[in-house]
Amino acid sequence: MKTILVAYDDTEPSRRALDRAATLAEAFGSKVFVTSIAPLHYSSPRLTLTVKERGEGPAAREEDMQQAQAILEERGIAAESLPARGHPAPTIAKLAEDYDVDLIVVGTRELGALQRLLRQSVSAEVSRKARRDVLIVPAGD
Secondary structure, X not given: OOEEEEEOOOOHHHHXXXXXXXXXXXXXXXXXXXXXXXXXXXXXXXXXXXXXXXXXXXXXXXXXXXXXXXXXXXXXXXXEEEEEEOOHXXXXXHHHHHOOOOEEEEEOOOOXXXXXXXXXXXXXXXXXXXXXXXXXXXXXX
């Protein structure tokens, strides 16, 4: 396993994913690509959807990637940031293809029944869309 792509957004699930990616990279001598997906902004004359919550834009995502890259480099792991914009799951799957990674690592959190019904799990969607192996790191105890 030469390359690993990990999605990181400084949440507890993504910190678990980063730790697991680091452990695998140490074991296999892999390079790690870190991505954090900034949401798209849509607008039209009748409707404007913007990022309302602080910390969702490209600058916050860049900070997340720098933080993850620093954590990896402290462990002696070669890391590269891949900034991206879009919907998380398809964007992660496309980055994996574009960079020909061997493994995608994503975290997951416990979803409620309604969220599962509406398929709001990014990790599950990544596993459906990606043409690469996907490791979904479950919620810890």
